[in-house]
Amino acid sequence: MNKIVFEHYPASKLPEELRKGLEKDAMVRVVIEEEAQDKEREPFPGFGDLPKIERKPMTIGETLTAIRRLKAEDRPSVTVEEAVARIRRLRDEWDD
Numbered sequence: 329m330n331k332i333v334f335e336h337y338p339a340s341k342l343p344e345e346l347r348k349g350l351e352k353d354a355m356v357r358v359v360i361e362e363e364a365q366d367k368e369r370e371p372f373p374g375f376g377d378l379p380k381i382e383r384k385p386m387t388i389g390e391t392l393t394a395i396r397r398l399k400a401e402d403r404p405s406v407t408v409e410e411a412v413a414r415i416r417r418l419r420d421e422w423d424d
Contacts (some may be wrong), residue, residue, distance in 0.1 A: 334358040 339347055339354040350356065386394070406414075 330362045332360040334360075 335357055336355045337358045339350040339356050340352055342350075342356070342358075
C-alpha cells in the first residue's frame, strides 16, 4: 500500500473542504494512503497469515449430537456476575 507524507505543508494550499477550522497561515502534516480494495481488505488484520481450515457446514443432526455431547460433559456453569468478575480481574491485570 502506498503512503505519501507532506511535513510542514501550508494549510492555504489545501482544498477548501480540508481547510475548515484551520488558520490561514497554519502549517499541517498531510498523510495520503491508498485504501485497499474490498477484495484485498482483511476482515481481521493480522490473521491472514494463519492457515485456512475449510470445513463443511454441520447438518442439523451433527449439531444436535454436538450439543448433547457438550451437555453430557456437565461442565459447571457460571453466573453472569461470576463471568463479569473474572473478566474484570483479567482486565485489571493490564492496569498494574
